[in-house]
Amino acid sequence: MSSSFAMGHNLKRYLNLLWQSIIFWSAALACFAIFRYFGLDEENGITVMDDIAGPIGFLKPLASFSAMGAVLGMLYASIDFLFDKLVSKRLSLGLMLIVKTFTEFVFTIAVLSITATIVSKVFPSIQIDVELGWWLREKVVWSLLFYILIASLVFSTLKIAVERFGSGVFLKMLRGAYSNPKEEDRIFMFLDLKNSTAIAEQLGHHKYSQFIQDCFFDLNEVVLKYEAEIYQYVGDEAVLSWSYKRGLSNSNCIEIFFAFEVKRASRNTYYLGKYGVFPEFKAGMHGGTLMAAEVGFIKKELAYHGDVINTSARIQAECNKHNVNFLLSEKLLKDLAVKETFSSKPIGEVLLKGKKKEIKIYSIAHYG
Structure with missing residues (x-):
């Protein structure tokens, strides 16, 4: 993968995380302002400054906290992105969470200090003595920090759920779209490591697991660009999926295979130096109509049922x-607008295992 492609891909990932983080934290801190200040002047026994009394005055803390949320969103998105890129593979999950939480805490205190200084100057009736350790004696700061911690857990949970199911699928599951089986048109790709048995014997089970980790890490680097969903990891095999429209768009379902090859090739020296072997993958692909449904109770997940999956495998x-x-099926090839940089070659009609009717399959090669 070229450096310009990698930079563009990383920028897209960062911007995607950035806007989500800014919106979430702006809304979260706006909610904090509502909980704490809205209607406070109407409560018996509570006196508030004239500047923040009434609906109009309430807009001042609302705007202040929303702006602070936007700044925190930018900082948290940057911290998350940098930790994912530079630290996630070097530290254990527990240690990474501790280091990241401490980093976010330090930046949060800095943002609170800057915000308090600005508010004190903009609203003379609200004076906050911002000096070293000022936040230790302010109860409102501790309540805000606790609120930010809870909100952070909510955001992390949502982020994990979206990463697990994909944003579109997760929203559909929240609406209960898959409570009953639903018919969908989808494309599936089965991506499998070549010569896996020989490589496993050569490396041993521990190093082989690290090898597979690295391969799928490289796969994840290109998945988002081609709008693929990772349906399953099964040993040394990954199953990718697209809605029919997204898979056909810009030949995403073909482009991803060759982008994955380029990504691995860019790390050829790394693979040979660490493992003494370079990973090669093979893929089979087919598309059509199948059923999607939520399955399980203790462990719930989205499952697809139908001939499309079996045929792809x-x-x-x-x-x-x-x-x-x-290799891919003739049906899918006909639906694709294959670019001039690709060439297809008929393999012929083959009788796939478990099938009664022969199916035409084609190989795909890339010129570039």
């Missing part, structure tokens, strides 16, 4: 037999 199994890395 069996097409991938034909790769070794025909000595090619990428």
